[in-house]
Amino acid sequence: xxxxxxxxxxxxxxxxxxxxxxxxxSDVRPxxxxxxxxxxxxxxxxxTNRIWMSGRDQYLPPVxxxxxxxxxxxxxxxxxxxxxxxxxxxxxxxxxxxxxxTIAGEKAMRPHKPAPDLPLTAQxxxxxxTGMTAYFGMLDIGRxxxxxxxxxxxxxxxxxxxxxxxxxxxxARVIGIAGGRxxxxxxxxxxxxxxxxxxxxxxxxxxxxxxxxxxxxxxFENVGGRIMSEVVARMNDFGRMPLCxxxxxxxxEGAIPGPEDFGRVLMHRLLIQGFIVIDxxxxxxxxxxxxxxxxxxxxxxWKAHVVDGLENAAEALGLLFSGGNDGKLLVRVxxxx
Amino acid sequence: xxxxxxxxxxxxxxxxxxxxxxxxxSDVRPxxxxxxxxxxxxxxxxxTNRIWMSGRDQYLPPVxxxxxxxxxxxxxxxxxxxxxxxxxxxxxxxxxxxxxxTIAGEKAMRPHKPAPDLPLTAQxxxxxxTGMTAYFGMLDIGRxxxxxxxxxxxxxxxxxxxxxxxxxxxxARVIGIAGGRxxxxxxxxxxxxxxxxxxxxxxxxxxxxxxxxxxxxxxFENVGGRIMSEVVARMNDFGRMPLCxxxxxxxxEGAIPGPEDFGRVLMHRLLIQGFIVIDxxxxxxxxxxxxxxxxxxxxxxWKAHVVDGLENAAEALGLLFSGGNDGKLLVRVxxxx
Numbered sequence: 001x002x003x004x005x006x007x008x009x010x011x012x013x014x015x016x017x018x019x020x021x022x023x024x025x026s027d028v029r030p031x032x033x034x035x036x037x038x039x040x041x042x043x044x045x046x047x048t049n050r051i052w053m054s055g056r057d058q059y060l061p062p063v064x065x066x067x068x069x070x071x072x073x074x075x076x077x078x079x080x081x082x083x084x085x086x087x088x089x090x091x092x093x094x095x096x097x098x099x100x101x102t103i104a105g106e107k108a109m110r111p112h113k114p115a116p117d118l119p120l121t122a123q124x125x126x127x128x129x130t131g132m133t134a135y136f137g138m139l140d141i142g143r144x145x146x147x148x149x150x151x152x153x154x155x156x157x158x159x160x161x162x163x164x165x166x167x168x169x170x171x172a173r174v175i176g177i178a179g180g181r182x183x184x185x186x187x188x189x190x191x192x193x194x195x196x197x198x199x200x201x202x203x204x205x206x207x208x209x210x211x212x213x214x215x216x217x218x219x220f221e222n223v224g225g226r227i228m229s230e231v232v233a234r235m236n237d238f239g240r241m242p243l244c245x246x247x248x249x250x251x252x253e254g255a256i257p258g259p260e261d262f263g264r265v266l267m268h269r270l271l272i273q274g275f276i277v278i279d280x281x282x283x284x285x286x287x288x289x290x291x292x293x294x295x296x297x298x299x300x301x302w303k304a305h306v307v308d309g310l311e312n313a314a315e316a317l318g319l320l321f322s323g324g325n326d327g328k329l330l331v332r333v334x335x336x337x
Numbered sequence: 338x339x340x341x342x343x344x345x346x347x348x349x350x351x352x353x354x355x356x357x358x359x360x361x362x363s364d365v366r367p368x369x370x371x372x373x374x375x376x377x378x379x380x381x382x383x384x385t386n387r388i389w390m391s392g393r394d395q396y397l398p399p400v401x402x403x404x405x406x407x408x409x410x411x412x413x414x415x416x417x418x419x420x421x422x423x424x425x426x427x428x429x430x431x432x433x434x435x436x437x438x439t440i441a442g443e444k445a446m447r448p449h450k451p452a453p454d455l456p457l458t459a460q461x462x463x464x465x466x467t468g469m470t471a472y473f474g475m476l477d478i479g480r481x482x483x484x485x486x487x488x489x490x491x492x493x494x495x496x497x498x499x500x501x502x503x504x505x506x507x508x509a510r511v512i513g514i515a516g517g518r519x520x521x522x523x524x525x526x527x528x529x530x531x532x533x534x535x536x537x538x539x540x541x542x543x544x545x546x547x548x549x550x551x552x553x554x555x556x557f558e559n560v561g562g563r564i565m566s567e568v569v570a571r572m573n574d575f576g577r578m579p580l581c582x583x584x585x586x587x588x589x590e591g592a593i594p595g596p597e598d599f600g601r602v603l604m605h606r607l608l609i610q611g612f613i614v615i616d617x618x619x620x621x622x623x624x625x626x627x628x629x630x631x632x633x634x635x636x637x638x639w640k641a642h643v644v645d646g647l648e649n650a651a652e653a654l655g656l657l658f659s660g661g662n663d664g665k666l667l668v669r670v671x672x673x674x
Contacts, residue, residue, distance in 0.1 A: 051604075059574075059604045224599075237396075243603050258599030261592035262561075266580050266611040267388075267396045274603040 001028040004310055006069045006098035011055055014251050015321065020053070021069060021098075021314040028101050036109050037079035038091050038102045042124045043310070043331040044072035045317050046158075047222075050250040059276050069098040074112060074124055076337050082106035088337065090120075098313055100333055115292055120336055125328035126162055126295055126302035127288055133244060133277040134162035135287040139170075140280075141242035141273045142218040146171030149212050151231050154222035155196065156183035157320075158302075158328035159244060162291075163220045165191055165300050172218070175211045177204070177227060179323040191301060204230045218242075224249045224256065232259035235270055243274040251321060303327030338365040341647055342405045343435035348392055351588045352658065357390070358406060358435075358651040365438050373446050374416035375428050375439045379461045380647070380668040381409035382654050383495075384559075387587040396613050406435040411449060411461055413674050419443035425674065427457075435650055437670055452629055457673055462665035463499055463632055463639035464625055470581060470614040471499035472624040476507075477617075478579035478610045479555040483508030486549050488568050491559035492533065493520035494657075495639075495665035496581060499628075500557045502528055502637050509555070512548045514541065514564060516660040528638060541567045555579075561586045561593065569596035572607055580611040588658060640664030 003026050012020045031037055052063045052070050063070050073096035077089040082105075085091065090112040093102045115127060125131065137159075144150050150167040154160040155176025164187070167174045175195045176187040184196035195211040197204060208216070208230055215236040221228050224246025232241070249256045259265075265272060280287070294300035305327040307316040312331065319325040340363050349357045368374055389400045389407050400407050410433035414426040419442075422428065427449040430439045452464060462468065474496075481487050487504040491497040492513025501524070504511045512532045513524040521533035532548040534541060545553070545567055552573040558565055561583025569578070586593045596602075602609060617624070631637035642664040644653040649668065656662040 057598070057601065057604055059606070246600065246603060249600070255598035256600030256603075258595035258602070261394070262595030263583065263586070263593030264394065265595070265609060266583060266593075266613075267394055269396070269611045269613060269616060270609075271611075272602060272607075272609040274606045274608075276603075276606060279606060 002026070003028045004100045006310070006313055008053060008063050008065055008067060008069055010065060012050075012053055012251070013253065016050070016053070016251075016314065016318055018314070023311055023314075029103070031079055031081045031103065034082050034106050035103055036077055036082050036085045036091070036106060038073075038075040038093055038104070038109065039078045040073040040075040040096075040100060040102060040333040041336055042074050042121065042306075043096070043098060043313060043333050044124050044128070044130075045313065045320060045329040045331060046072070047245055047247040047250060047320050049317060050321070054250070054253075056253070059278075070096065071098050072096045072124070072129060073102065073333070074120065075102065075333075082109075085109060085111070090337075098310070100310055118292070118295065121304040121306065121328075121330060122295070122302065124330055125158055125304055126300060127291055129277050130158045130328055131162050131291045132280060132284055132287045134159045134166060135291060136277065136280040136283070137242035137244050137275055138163045138166045138218075138220060141271075141275060142167070142220055142240050144170050144172035144218050148172045148217035149214055150174045150218040150220065151177065151208070151212065151216050152220040152222070153177045153227050153231065154245075154247065155187055155193070157222060160220070160222050161187070161191060162300065162302065163244075164193055167218065167220070168192055169294065169299055175208075177223070183326075199227060205233070208234050215239075220244060221246070223247055229260035232264055232270070233261060235264065235268055237268045239268060239270045241270060241272045243272055247321065304330055306330050306332050308332045339363070340365045341437045343647070343650055345390060345400050345402055345404060345406050347402060349387075349390055349588070350590065353387070353390070353588075353651070353655055355651070360648055360651075366440070368416055368418045368440065371419050371443050372440055373414055373419050373422045373428070373443060375410075375412040375430055375441070375446065376415045377410040377412040377433075377437060377439060377670040378457065378673055379411050379643075380433070380435060380650060380670050381461050381465070381467075382650065382657060382666040382668060383409070384582050384584040384587060384657050386654060387658070391587070391590075393590075396615075407433070408435050409433045409461070409466060410439065410670070411457065412439065412670075419446075422446060422448070427674075435647070437647055455629070455632065458641040458643065458665075458667060459632070459639065461667055462495055462641055463637060464628055466614050467495045467665055468499050468628045469617060469621055469624045470496045471503060472628060473614065473617040473620070474579035474581050474612055475500045475503045475555075475557060478608075478612060479504070479557055479577050481507050481509035481555050485509045485554035486551055487511045487555040487557065488514065488545070488549065488553050489557040489559070490514045490564050490568065491582075491584065492524055492530070494559060497557070497559050498524070498528060499637065499639065500581075501530055504555065504557075505529055506631065506636055512545075514560070520663075536564060542570070545571050552576075557581060558583070560584055566597035569601055569607070570598060572601065572605055574605045576605060576607050578607060578609045580609055584658065641667055643667050643669050645669050
């Protein structure tokens with residue numbers, strides 16, 4: 001029985017290049033007592049994967065050069081030497097990886113609580129880490145009040161689109177920033193946002209001025225760089241900025257720049273808070289129950305962009321940086337049961 | 338009866354120059370019904386005065402060119418056409434200014450609650466806006482826990498020295514950053530800080546590494562620029578940074594730079610919050626009661642640097658930027674009653 005695994009061969013210097021990751025074949029070893037073999041079905045591709053590939057200061061140890069690439073997966077148990085798991089169970093390994101099979105001890109394997117009415121791809125997007133990231137960032141840190149103006153960057157992205165809709169549910173006026181006409185139309189026509197800004201069309205500042213005449217109360221930040229500076233420059237007194245990511249900076253080495261005029265944080269008494277979804281896992285149940293309720297009520301829409309085949313994972317990751325994906329980016333490693 | 342007032346003649350371009358402010362003499366006009374004439378006793382000089390002199394984006398309207406300079410004062414009523422105030426009352430005008438006499442309607446005049454056992458200079462420092470700034474910034478935003486490491490920049494300054502002692506009272510390990518040997522000795526020997534760093538001696542980063550071997554949990558930020566970057570670079574996961582001021586940047590025009598590696602805010606889930614003491618005025622009583630109790634118990638030390646004569650106010654303001662003051666900087670405009 002053969003495994004296939006993506007190994008980090010070298011740290012990318014800027015954009016991910018062919019050869020930074022390498023697909024290797026190996027034998028699947030026999031299980032020890034208490035271990036479980038999971039055949040992975042979906043692999044989640046996320047901007048933070050690029051952080052893990054780098055040597056920069058980060059929130060988890062970087063993936064070592066020569067090690068299998070880390071990534072969130074959902075799969076099905078094919079062999080079990082644990083009392084806790086049976087063949088056919090749907091599971092999420094705690095330490096998921098870019099591989100066909102994952103072997104883990106029973107304590108490093110999480111049973112998946114099924115939502116039988118919702119597809120498995122939903123469990124890897126709106127009802128997975130993606131949805132929880134949006135939920136806690138927007139509600140715990142952003143705390144939008146009815147009538148306030150909320151801006152979400154990368155608003156057509158997996159996290160951004162959920163965050164924007166949560167702010168709408170809470171009664172805020174929501175403006176999304178996304179790349180291209182089609183995504184902007186989707187935000188306004190399908191998700192019901194109050195406006196969308198195509199950053200590829202230029203003059204983000206002018207568009208923000210038009211669409212946010214009363215300034216910005218919450219900036220759900222996914223992008224960093226110039227877009228972040230333009231939004232921060234329009235934030236109101238006591239504005240909140242959940243700092244979820246800065247994808248525009250991940251392909252560059254070295255220090256990540258902040259908002260151009262940091263003085264605004266002082267003068268307008270802004271709150272900026274970085275957060276990572278893993279910090280909220282103990283409260284995950286609260287988020288998932290609420291998110292599922294909103295999905296079932298039709299208040300929360302989501303979509304998945306599924307790329308077939310583990311062998312296409314490395315190339316697919318680049319879509320996140322070009323904006324080429326349309327919805328939560330997943331790799332279908334093997335068929336659903 | 339003559340008044341003397343400092344007028345903003347032009348906005349400084351960098352350091353405050355002679356001629357940016359001008360002392361003018363004028364007649365004191367007769368009072369209208371409901372008005373009060375206050376003879377100012379102490380004028381508070383604060384780093385934020387430099388912000389008000391500039392045209393930059395800020396938290397209050399800038400002082401207009403040609404207008405009397407704004408500043409906090411305490412004084413004594415010399416004439417009153419209000420039922421609420423009597424001659425001899427100690428008062429704090431809501432809109433204080435750099436002037437000998439202040440005339441205000443009774444609603445723009447605050448009665449001063451006396452603490453007869455403490456000198457009037459205390460009411461303008463540890464028991465005034467200065468103390469409240471330190472109190473709310475450290476306790477509401479910084480929230481130091483026992484055993485955590487707290488760094489305070491401009492720690493020998495009026496706000497910094499109070500903030501540092503509050504963190505000590507709360508059981509934290511406190512390291513101060515100040516300019517010069519004498520100030521550092523005062524922080525350690527008199528205020529009981531756990532260590533002090535003389536930023537004028539260079540290698541702030543190395544000193545932080547030595548004195549904060551477990552990293553920094555709270556950074557009470559008064560200085561900005563390079564010192565802020567060095568502290569932020571050592572902040573721990575879930576660290577808090579009350580952003581009180583960035584004095585090192587006020588003499589430069591244009592955007593105020595943030596911490597060099599803003600990525601750390603994301604990776605280490607830092608909280609950065611700008612604050613201005615005026616936002617906390619409704620809760621001022623809580624702070625002043627607690628601060629007075631600590632002062633009386635000998636837990637909170639403070640000192641004032643009093644410059645005699647309103648005519649010396651403009652030059653004295655420069656002391657804040659050179660670090661030439663030793664304690665809360667006040668101008669004695671006229672004698673205490």
